[in-house]
Amino acid sequence: MARPGGSDTVPVAREAPARAGGRIDIVGLSRAAMRAAFEQAGLPERQASLRAKQIWHQIYHRGITDFAAMSDIAKSQQSWFAERFAIGRPDVVEHLVSTDGTRKWLLRTPDGQDFEMVFIPDSDRGTLCISSQVGCTLNCTFCHTGTMRLVRNLTAGEIVGQVMLARDTLAEWPRPGESTVRYAADGRMLTNIVLMGMGEPLYNFDNVRDAMNIVMDGEGLALSRRRITLSTSGVVPMMARAGAEIGVNLAVSLHAVTKQVRDEIVPLNRKYGIEQLLEACAAYPGANNARRITFEYVMLKDINDSDEDARELVRLIKRYKLPAKVNLIPFNPWPGAAYECSKPERIRNFSNIVFEAGISAPIRTPRGRDIMAACGQLKSASEKKSRAELDREAAAQPAAG
Numbered sequence: 001m002a003r004p005g006g007s008d009t010v011p012v013a014r015e016a017p018a019r020a021g022g023r024i025d026i027v028g029l030s031r032a033a034m035r036a037a038f039e040q041a042g043l044p045e046r047q048a049s050l051r052a053k054q055i056w057h058q059i060y061h062r063g064i065t066d067f068a069a070m071s072d073i074a075k076s077q078q079s080w081f082a083e084r085f086a087i088g089r090p091d092v093v094e095h096l097v098s099t100d101g102t103r104k105w106l107l108r109t110p111d112g113q114d115f116e117m118v119f120i121p122d123s124d125r126g127t128l129c130i131s132s133q134v135g136c137t138l139n140c141t142f143c144h145t146g147t148m149r150l151v152r153n154l155t156a157g158e159i160v161g162q163v164m165l166a167r168d169t170l171a172e173w174p175r176p177g178e179s180t181v182r183y184a185a186d187g188r189m190l191t192n193i194v195l196m197g198m199g200e201p202l203y204n205f206d207n208v209r210d211a212m213n214i215v216m217d218g219e220g221l222a223l224s225r226r227r228i229t230l231s232t233s234g235v236v237p238m239m240a241r242a243g244a245e246i247g248v249n250l251a252v253s254l255h256a257v258t259k260q261v262r263d264e265i266v267p268l269n270r271k272y273g274i275e276q277l278l279e280a281c282a283a284y285p286g287a288n289n290a291r292r293i294t295f296e297y298v299m300l301k302d303i304n305d306s307d308e309d310a311r312e313l314v315r316l317i318k319r320y321k322l323p324a325k326v327n328l329i330p331f332n333p334w335p336g337a338a339y340e341c342s343k344p345e346r347i348r349n350f351s352n353i354v355f356e357a358g359i360s361a362p363i364r365t366p367r368g369r370d371i372m373a374a375c376g377q378l379k380s381a382s383e384k385k386s387r388a389e390l391d392r393e394a395a396a397q398p399a400a401g
């Protein structure tokens, strides 16, 4: 189906089924859709509009998950809402905390699909890494998620729900009586979001866009677009729309500088080549020196890590005049992977060459190794457990909040 700005459709099994019990989950609906849902359920137009405004504030600003706790709504109407609507969170199958403070969740959708989320605290920020799909249709050879069968896109509600769940766990909603002003001030743990979990966000464009617009809404979660980064493996036709309709920071999984190597490790390169990708980066709105594009580069021993590769990377970035920084990611091995991580000295040499050309090239330190915080690892470990065992664990999880 042709869409303005181009589209790139991939086979996706199906959308999410309705919630059990027939209630509509309002997390993830736009303001207009929430109003419409209330009207459709029988509220007169003006009341639907007022209630949508109040409930929006309650769920996205205060983190309320129960209509009965919404003191600005009459008791009788609270139960009217509770019978028809739900305020969802993904279910928690596992929640692990690393010795370095990194947290990892294995989450489950209402129809039983498991996906991951990671929180990485640093001294000056806290980054939540969220998923956009269950699995991924692209088969990057070094990525464990790429070996999983895509089950489905996550809905906007399931994407926003991850951020809400993290706020629940970190106790970062305002407490009753706490002033709005203080809450809006900085000093929270969760300050940044990266769409770097499972899935390719630009293959689930509409849901990712809707979810990010809710996350950025000033009357709700209110995260600045400057604190959100969308990572793509290079879905070129969707990049302009991402800039125009989402407008967050862009990270591009480059990983190789020659057609031959990138074709092999990021097979999407056969469809959209390096030149096309870098042109799309140069055209990305808002790309300037203050908001640089991040190029992710996974360090694979003897594959993409030579001095020559580093020099070619510099040449490409300069040729397209890209305001860029390069994130060098040590390869995180997983059972059955065909690669090894480059030696630390090799990574340092590579970083120095890029750095000496005036381009920042930090080496990312692996975090949460003890809890398998690398992409796709927790999900695959849990798949070794029986379904019954996981269900028991999910049932034993304490309520969020």
Ligand code: SAH
Pocket: 140, 142, 143, 144, 195, 196, 197, 198, 199, 200, 201, 231, 232, 233, 252, 253, 296, 297, 298, 329, 330, 331, 332, 333, 334, 374, 375
């Ligand atoms: N699909 C998107 C976003 C999710 S992957 C993308 O590819 O950009 C997030 C980042 O983790 C990507 O840069 C990806 O290439 C990288 N990654 C995946 N598997 C990895 C591994 N085993 N070791 C290190 N980085 C990995």
Ligand code: SF4
Pocket: 136, 137, 138, 139, 140, 143, 144, 145, 146, 147, 197, 198, 199, 200, 233, 253
């Ligand atoms: Fe998908 Fe990104 Fe993994 Fe490639 S690196 S398989 S695009 S999740």
